[in-house]
Amino acid sequence: MNTRNTKILTAAALLGLTAIVSACGNSNNNANSNAAASPEPSASAPAAESASPSPSESASPSAVNGNGETLTVYLNDFDEMIKPLFEEATGYKLELVTGNGAEIMSRIEAEKGNPHWDVVWMDAMPSIEGLNKAGQLLDGYAPDNAAGLTDFAKQFVPANQAYYPTGAHAAAVIVYNTKEFDETTAPKSWADLADAKYKGVIGMADPAVAAPAYPFVAWFFQDQGMDGGKSYFESVLKNGAHIYPKNPNVSSALTGGEIKAAALQESNAYSLKNSGEPIGIIWPEEGAPASVRVAAIQKDTKHADAAKAFVNFLLDPAIQQKLIDDGEESYFQPSVNGVNAKSDRDPNAKLVVAEAAWASEHEAEIKQWFADNSVQ
Known part of the structure; x- marks a missing residue:
């Protein structure tokens, strides 16, 4: 979702990922070929010599003090700030592996027999629900800070408590170039994307590559049937x-004049507008399909205490407020009470969400359909 350069995975993992992507029918899809390149860990900085108290008063004593362990987290955003925040708050060390949605999930699949990750934190709830169904997640864990989940967020916690939502954002809102359209002529509803008067001028991210793009399309398939x-x-x-x-590619096409309107993830949309680009943002009345960011723990992690501390940390209102105030992907609806969304985010923003189990069950079929039918 952001514009950071994708890091290169080791050769062995790359071969595994290429096989996986090819098996999904994406080998002939130019855009999806980006998923074959996979992320590698960022360098781990030493833990602070004198760790400050956790923002959460409910953290366990072992979490507050840390014990020299290094926790490996796979994620697709917030890597620019989450490492120092967590290390300072808990005393644990953090190693991050970053990439887009396809890269992270392909790496997890390639490592199935020997997982290198302890926690996955990503806005790809259907994919992580798939890991849950496959028995790859630690379940039955209730973080203390989960007591503060909003009513909206509570619905996304599975019955076996295998993952927890840390926020939800519009996987796409409608954006338009104000030099080409105004509020009266721009597309206003999702049906407008198929209107002949917008022929050839609309863009969107590939649901097989960009993490939030699949939750976007999944809502339509569930709402309207396959x-x-x-x-x-x-x-x-x-x-x-x-x-x-990915969404940054959509942004570039929009500002470069290749397209005039788009279905664009909301942080990307507001970033364009805030940077002075001639961009208008429309939240369709029928709702914006949401991508829910969730955190899950690998079932056989050797760092369970640190992993649980990380999930609890992400549900701390002070941490979610920090992510909104200072993060690159700062436009989202927080999952816990006591947190304020961005002041310029539409207060009437309506999010609609595809049910995780349904979206997970149909994920391969829907992504394959796009691979077979879309022209990059």
Whole structure:
């Protein structure tokens, strides 16, 4: 979702990932070929010599003091700030492996027999639900800070407590170039993306590559049924919609004039507007399909205490407020009470969410359909 350079995975893992991506039918998809390149860990900084108290008063004594362990977290955002925050708060060390949604999930799949990760934290709830169904997640854990979850967020905690939501954002809102359209002429609803008057000028991210793009399309397929979802996106694609690997690519196409409007993830949309680009943002009345960011622990982790401390840390209101105030992906709806969203985020923003189990069950089929039908 952000514009950081994708890091290169070791050769052995790369071969594994290439096989996985090819098996999913994406080998002939130019955009999806980006998923074959996979992330590598960032360097771990030493833990602070004198760790400050955790922002959460409910953290366990072992979590507060740390014990020299290094926790490995796979994630696709917030790596620029979460490491120092967590290390200072707990005394644990943190090693981060970053990448887009396809890269992270491909790496997890490649490591299935020998997982190198302790926690995955990513806005790809259906994919992580798939890990839950496969028995790869530690379940039955209730973080103390989960007591503060909002009513909206509580619905995303599975019955076996295998993962917890740390926020939700619009996987896409409608954005338009104000030099081409105004509020009266710009597309206002998702149906407008298939309207002939917007032929060839709409863009969106590839649901097989960008983590939030799959939750975006999944909502339509669940809401309209599989046949209805295929019919809708077939009409959008036949209307000349441009499909780009990730949301930053959509942003560049929009500001560069290649497209005039787009379905764009909300942090990317507000970042463009705040940087002075001629961008208008529309929240459709029917709702913006949401991508829910969740954190899950690897079932056989050797660092269970540190992993639990990390999940609890992410549910701390002070930490979520920090992510909103200072993070690159700062436009999201927090998952715990006592946190204020960005002041310029539409107060009437409506999020709609595909049910995780349904979206997970149909993920491969839907992504394959896009791979077979979209032209990059």
